[in-house]
Amino acid sequence: MNTLVEKVVQTLREVLPGKKESYALHEPNFSGNEKQYVLNCVETGWVSSVGQYVNRIEQELERITGIEHAVAVVNGTAALHTCLILGGVQPGDEVLMPALTFVATANAVAYCQATPHFIDVEETSLGIDVDKLSRYLEEITVRRHGECFNKISGKRMKAVIAMHTFGHPVDLDRLVPLCKHYGLILIEDAAESLGSLYKGRHTGGDGLFGVLSFNGNKIVTTGGGGAILTRDQELAQRAKHITTTAKLPHRWEFYHDQIAFNYRMPNINAALGCAQLEQLPQFISHKRNLAESYAQAFGNIDGIRFFREPDYAKSNYWLNALILNDPSLQIRDKILEETNDLGIMTRPIWKLMSDLEMYRHCPKMDLSCAEQLVKRIINIPSSARLGECL
Ligand SMILES: *Cc1c(COP(=O)(O)O)cnc(C)c1O
16 A cells, blocks of 8 residues: 555656645646736726626637637636526426536536436546436436426426536537437536537537636636536527626616626636636646646556546546545545645545535435545646646
8 A cells, every 4th residue: 555655656756847845736827918918907997897808708718619609707606507597497496417526516506496416427537427327317207298307306307517527528429419318408517628629529519508617726717707608699698698787788777677697707807818718728738748747657557547538538637637446545545645745735526516415415316436436536736837848
């Protein structure tokens, strides 16, 4: 056991460039036009709800993703919330999602007074296990008037949220037809996968909606921010409308035609994001370099492997991960302890949503793969800058 711990620590030290006091899990990189654009907001006074950078970041996202419409919002969680509402999720509905995700995915469903329904993941993508989901839906659902109901709870099942874990796309070509077959809308939580391609297509465009996050730890940041992606023009317009207080355009009248949200991205955040997006290709290339170095270095160590993108994907490698063979926790915890002591920041993956107090009673399928993975995954330093000089 100790030799494995030693090997892992040694290998990380070999791969990580320079001799730094500490290596963060994920650091933002502001070496482009960030200062200039943000300063421009301050100098012109356009820091808040009006300004050119919001339009510009939306256009940039449309260009980068190839998805026709992008709506910038205040964060990824708000984007998810908005998509669920526009997707028709109603109080009492169930929404299927992987148990292995960041808490925002489940929280957004709870904001709609709907219930998360947890499904298992598989080890090639760390995302939804489509075959297992297919068998499960066959077993527990019944169709009524073209809608899908959970036979056990009696509740309507309205949507599936697929999450592209650490930037690695789930198998969309198998998931999309399954959702269609059951009349479930698909929302892609692409918060971690900006720049990641599935068979050449950008993630976030296969579902009714895709969601991005620009939180400080994501591949590009606006400080805090997010975006809604969709190919449907009318849905995009409605998304813009309900994230901007549903105000009807007028030179001076305040007329709002429904209860809506103040989820608009401020211009100063969009300015930061525009500068960041200019560097996205470099960030991805540096992150892929770093991942390649890790993959080589960990290639010959028994008992642990570096997680690599599925064959069908070109991933942004947002957050790098090691996967231990052994789910017993002793080795994992020892590695976490030793690396963090050395200033090499490492973390276990999130707890399963079904293990959090507020979601403990939600419906779930057998989660054996997710339960194992939670004990075996270790995230390791992933900042783009680390791959710059490799
Ligand atoms: C970061 C993240 C979010 C939420 O994004 P915020 O911008 O922090 O609200 C949602 N889902 C996943 C999987 C994430 O990693």
